[in-house]
Amino acid sequence: MTAPDDDRFDWQAAEADLTNTAGPDAEVVDLDTVRSRRQGSVTPDDGDASDLDDDGEDAESMADDRDREGGPVDAAEGIPRDVLARQRQRRPILADWARSWRGFRAAVRHQSKDAGYVTAYHAVRLPKYGVKTTVYAPLGLFRGVGRALHWASAEEGNWHLRQAAATRGDADTWMKLDARRQRQTVWRWWVLAGAAGAMVAGGIVLAVGPAWWRWVALVAVVPLLATLGRPADKPLTDRVTEGSRYRKLTAELVRRALTSVQMSAINSAVAKDPKAISFPVDIHRDGPGHLAVVDLPYGVEAAEVVARRGKLASAMRLPLDQVWPEPAPGHTGRLALWVGYEPASQMRQPAWPLLSTSAKVDVFKPFAFATTPRLDTVSVDLMFRNWLFGGQPGSGKTFALRDLVLAAALDARTEIRGYELKGVGDFAVLEPVMAEYGNGFDDDTLTRCFAFIEWLYEECRRRSKRIEHYARLGKAPENKVTPELASLKGSGLHPLVAWFDELQELMTSKHGKDAGELLEKVIKLGRALGVIILIGTQIPDKDSLPTGITRNVNSRFCLSVADQTANDMILGTSAYKNGYRATVFQPVSEAGWGILRGFGPKAAAVRSFYVDTTAAGRVVTRAVTLRQTAGTLPTPDEQTRTVAPAADVLADLARVWPGDEKAAWNETLCGLLAELRPDVYGGWEAAQLTTALKPHPAVKVADRGRRIDGKPVTRRGIAHTDLLKAIAERDRNRSAG
Numbered sequence: 001m002t003a004p005d006d007d008r009f010d011w012q013a014a015e016a017d018l019t020n021t022a023g024p025d026a027e028v029v030d031l032d033t034v035r036s037r038r039q040g041s042v043t044p045d046d047g048d049a050s051d052l053d054d055d056g057e058d059a060e061s062m063a064d065d066r067d068r069e070g071g072p073v074d075a076a077e078g079i080p081r082d083v084l085a086r087q088r089q090r091r092p093i094l095a096d097w098a099r100s101w102r103g104f105r106a107a108v109r110h111q112s113k114d115a116g117y118v119t120a121y122h123a124v125r126l127p128k129y130g131v132k133t134t135v136y137a138p139l140g141l142f143r144g145v146g147r148a149l150h151w152a153s154a155e156e157g158n159w160h161l162r163q164a165a166a167t168r169g170d171a172d173t174w175m176k177l178d179a180r181r182q183r184q185t186v187w188r189w190w191v192l193a194g195a196a197g198a199m200v201a202g203g204i205v206l207a208v209g210p211a212w213w214r215w216v217a218l219v220a221v222v223p224l225l226a227t228l229g230r231p232a233d234k235p236l237t238d239r240v241t242e243g244s245r246y247r248k249l250t251a252e253l254v255r256r257a258l259t260s261v262q263m264s265a266i267n268s269a270v271a272k273d274p275k276a277i278s279f280p281v282d283i284h285r286d287g288p289g290h291l292a293v294v295d296l297p298y299g300v301e302a303a304e305v306v307a308r309r310g311k312l313a314s315a316m317r318l319p320l321d322q323v324w325p326e327p328a329p330g331h332t333g334r335l336a337l338w339v340g341y342e343p344a345s346q347m348r349q350p351a352w353p354l355l356s357t358s359a360k361v362d363v364f365k366p367f368a369f370a371t372t373p374r375l376d377t378v379s380v381d382l383m384f385r386n387w388l389f390g391g392q393p394g395s396g397k398t399f400a401l402r403d404l405v406l407a408a409a410l411d412a413r414t415e416i417r418g419y420e421l422k423g424v425g426d427f428a429v430l431e432p433v434m435a436e437y438g439n440g441f442d443d444d445t446l447t448r449c450f451a452f453i454e455w456l457y458e459e460c461r462r463r464s465k466r467i468e469h470y471a472r473l474g475k476a477p478e479n480k481v482t483p484e485l486a487s488l489k490g491s492g493l494h495p496l497v498a499w500f501d502e503l504q505e506l507m508t509s510k511h512g513k514d515a516g517e518l519l520e521k522v523i524k525l526g527r528a529l530g531v532i533i534l535i536g537t538q539i540p541d542k543d544s545l546p547t548g549i550t551r552n553v554n555s556r557f558c559l560s561v562a563d564q565t566a567n568d569m570i571l572g573t574s575a576y577k578n579g580y581r582a583t584v585f586q587p588v589s590e591a592g593w594g595i596l597r598g599f600g601p602k603a604a605a606v607r608s609f610y611v612d613t614t615a616a617g618r619v620v621t622r623a624v625t626l627r628q629t630a631g632t633l634p635t636p637d638e639q640t641r642t643v644a645p646a647a648d649v650l651a652d653l654a655r656v657w658p659g660d661e662k663a664a665w666n667e668t669l670c671g672l673l674a675e676l677r678p679d680v681y682g683g684w685e686a687a688q689l690t691t692a693l694k695p696h697p698a699v700k701v702a703d704r705g706r707r708i709d710g711k712p713v714t715r716r717g718i719a720h721t722d723l724l725k726a727i728a729e730r731d732r733n734r735s736a737g
């Protein structure tokens with residue numbers, strides 16, 4: 001079978017056509033020139049199926065020896081050669097399975113698993129098979145002898161014909177038929193006699209030979225006789241499976257499935273042209289399953305088919321998690337349909353590589369995070385990234401988020417702080433390696449969480465000063481944290497992982513608005529400064545997750561969500577339209593499955609590694625050892641500190657207060673504070689001081705007037721008495737508490 005390609009185009013007919021249609025005045029066309037011009041300038045489209053020859057054969061068997069170019073079309077003019085060259089998608093030199101051990105291993109594993117199962121199944125039934133064989137073998141012997149005699153008499157077919165001739169009174173035919181029978185029967189009797197002689201000789205050899213020969217002969221011959229002797233509807237062995245567990249993907253199956261998903265665009269196109277669904281690449285084995293790359297009818301988008309995954313699975317009579325359609329690169333009408341040997345829920349996900357006792361993590365480098373439906377490992381990194389995890393309850397977002405925090409724990413340089421606002425304690429196992437941890441949705445925890453975000457903002461500011469300093473020394477060439485700076489003790493630029501699970505609890509609380517604004521700034525600022533924000537949320541709407549945050553997050557993992565809005569909030573506008581739909585996953589039964597976006601050119605369906613709390617505990621024990629060695633294990637002190645620097649601002653303001661001024665402008669105070677502690681206050685502006693003073697309502701930031709060169713000038717500032725009052729109040733609270 002061959003592919004429809006332009007080589008098969010009927011040039012003779014085309015030439016005849018041209019000659020016929022050209023009138024006497026028509027220009028004489030050099031067909032060779034036209035042909036080469038067309039071939040040279042045709043775009044690497046797969047061509048119009050209607051232009052390709054139709055040999056009535058299955059499109060599954062496209063030739064894969066070279067790129068198929070489109071049929072003869074009007075040349076698109078003026079496309080530079082290099083652009084055309086780039087557009088041409090080269091097929092890999094080696095087949096997929098030959099390029100990857102993964103595909104080969106997966107196939108071998110699948111086959112040997114199957115073989116093992118079948119062997120065990122039959123092994124336990126051996127006694128039953130033995131009884132059946134003993135009963136049927138003597139019958140088989142008589143039946144075999146009878147058949148041999150019948151064959152030697154050459155009566156099969158001939159007898160009926162002779163009878164018919166006799167009924168008609170056709171003696172001549174009768175004689176001819178009988179002569180033919182006799183001719184056949186002579187040599188057949190000889191063959192039979194030879195076979196009988198061989199059997200007798202064999203019997204004698206067996207009788208005089210060693211005993212095991214007789215056993216071997218028995219084992220070989222008796223089942224054969226039993227097979228011969230058994231009734232047609234009673235096989236010797238039991239059926240291993242009920243129905244087929246895996247359907248090999250064929251073009252017909254794919255076509256039937258696609259025309260059964262109730263898409264009128266597909267059905268009407270296929271009704272007009274059965275080849276409207278075509279296969280640019282042969283259907284082939286890919287990992288533990290088969291992959292069909294399908295070009296859908298013109299105007300049908302792959303995304304529309306992806307949305308009908310359930311219908312597709314029904315049409316193939318397969319469980320949902322065995323059928324994995326996704327948009328394929330090339331054009332929007334190209335679908336990659338992967339069908340596994342078995343449902344993903346029954347495929348054993350390999351253990352998380354980071355559970356191995358020698359595994360270490362460098363947050364600047366990728367580490368294993370998830371697996372694809374084909375069980376390929378998907379690696380991700382943390383540095384210069386912010387993550388958003390979204391999904392409905394039971395979708396597995398907490399576990400996925402915890403995977404990242406566990407990985408971060410295995411890099412001893414990384415400082416980890418975070419809040420789970422659900423109050424379940426999924427992250428409690430990580431407490432020994434965390435510098436700050438909060439769990440709950442009570443007011444106190446939410447306030448601490450908000451203070452933590454404020455602190456993060458200040459930390460970003462401090463870090464930007466430090467980066468500036470190192471950039472001046474030539475140690476931060478891109479004004480970004482480098483691996484060297486991250487490892488440099490005392491640089492203050494070590495990786496800082498700040499995670500928030502169920503962030504919607506904070507966003508819908510009284511702190512929500514301020515927290516949203518600050519977190520957005522932190523996300524924008526922190527990326528280059530080694531601050532990694534991980535956010536998990538259950539309700540991705542704009543109240544629970546400000547759009548400023550979603551817009552600025554560069555890594556997203558959308559687990560099972562209920563609708564398009566939630567899907568697009570997590571994965572970005574148009575994700576749903578483009579076929580990236582986490583709505584296809586079921587919560588709980590498909591926990592951990594989601595669409596990962598931000599790694600590689602396109603989003604992909606992956607399942608995060610499942611690490612239960614016991615395994616997580618083992619990782620933490622290793623992380624503790626690593627951190628003890630590196631001297632980075634957080635002290636209990638650190639864990640309880642309220643990290644907002646506001647407490648010190650009051651004391652520092654008192655220290656730098658200018659003489660006996662009654663009031664001072666924020667900008668003057670910022671300058672003085674920066675002189676006192678450039679590391680903390682360097683670059684502060686009036687508004688920042690206002691923010692830092694917010695937790696102290698006694699200090700009112702208001703317009704304060706002064707005379708400069710005789711003219712009154714008003715700016716934001718604070719009064720000395722307010723400052724002293726706030727300090728006294730704080731001291732009182734401290735001694736009371």
Ligand SMILES: Nc1ncnc2c1ncn2[C@@H]1O[C@H](COP(=O)(O)OP(=O)(O)OP(=O)(O)O)[C@@H](O)[C@H]1O
Pocket residue numbers: 391392393394395396397398399400422538588591592593607608609610611
């Ligand atoms: N990658 C995974 N593979 C298999 N099972 C998983 C995976 N991730 C999570 N699960 C299972 O799903 C359950 C729910 O996971 P998880 O608590 O992370 O969900 P969630 O989305 O955070 O739900 P909720 O919002 O209710 O807390 C877990 O108890 C776990 O058993």
